Amino acid sequence: MKKLLRLLLTFNQDTHSQTGIALLLVLWVLTILMVIVFSFSFMTRTETLSTTSFKGGLEREFIAEGAMERAIMELFYRNTFKNQTIEFEGREVWRVDGRAYSGELGAGTYTVSILDESGKVDINAAPDVVLKNLLLNMGIPEEETDTIVDSIMDWKDPDDLHRLHGAESDYYQSLQNPYKAKNARFDSLEELLLVKGVTPDILYGNGQRRGIIDFLTVYSKKNKINVSAAPKEVLMAVPGMTPELADSVIAARAEQEAAGQVSIQSILGENYSLMARYIMTGSSNVFSIDAVGKKANEKGAYAIRATVVLSSTPTPDEQPYKFLYYKKPVTVTQ
Secondary structure: OHHHHHHHHHHHHHHHHHHHHHHHHHHHHHHHHHHHHHHHHHHHHHHOOOOOOHHHHHHHHHHHHHHHHHHHHHHHHHHOOOOOOEOOOOOOOOOOOOOOEEEEOEEEEEEEEEEEEOOOOOOOOOOHHHHOOOOOOOOOOOHHHHHHHHHHHHHHHHOOOOOOOOOOHHHHHHOOOOOOOOOOOOHHHHHHHHHHOHHHHHHHOOOOEHHHHHHHEEEOOOEEOOOOOOOOOHHHOOOOOOOOHHHHHHHHHHHOOOOOOHHHHHHHHHHHHHHHHHEEEOOOOOEEEEEEEEEOHHHHOOOEEEEEEOOOOOOOOOOOOEEEEEEEOOOOOO
């Protein structure tokens, strides 16, 4: 009898032990399944958000590209009816002085600005005093401005002689990643990042100020500023210009786009003789375009910056325009 009781007790203990192990295994399996389910759910949600974001980015890009084409069309329309007061689709033709125009396209909106390149400061041709005034008016401290202006002049001149605050190859060779001064003309504005004193914040701007890239060019090839197209920031770089005179020039352009020398002279008054060597009027066939696309009721934007030259007499086999510069996406402040 004792042996039988002992056998029954042993059997019951084994049964409880096996039941506990089985329960533990079930809990482990459930835990693993829950982890797999949650991981799959998270991956699905992440992929959905990524797809939505990618789709939204593409739509903003297409809107910006459409806005770029609209701007080019406006340039051709403007060229056809030069010096005429015209309206297009119930709106005045777009001006080329950097002002922003907005519109709707598809499921979004766009903002475009066009600027005649002759209304900018050409870093290959402009006098150093104009460059200095531009930088100072952009809020760059005078010591930094002197370094940047002299270094720009040293970068493009053919010799190895230092200006007072400038830099030549000996300075650039001392850097961690050495290179030589170009001693030739700038081919692009991005090349300025190689010049002593020029930082990305100064070139492209930050939350506090616009970048100097918005007001410089390598395509004008003029040592004068076209006051018929220059924005106020560039007008203020002209020696002798005051905020009041700059506003008067801009107001006169609103009434008569192609202001002649006589009208400009009458606006500038006694200051004209001082400014005459730094300014001109008229127009060119090279334009910079900033196009920004946005989705309705959504954050985020896609920006494209381009420089386009219009052909004066295109042949049947020739494109009526071509891009000298095209970059996307970019950061644009309008």
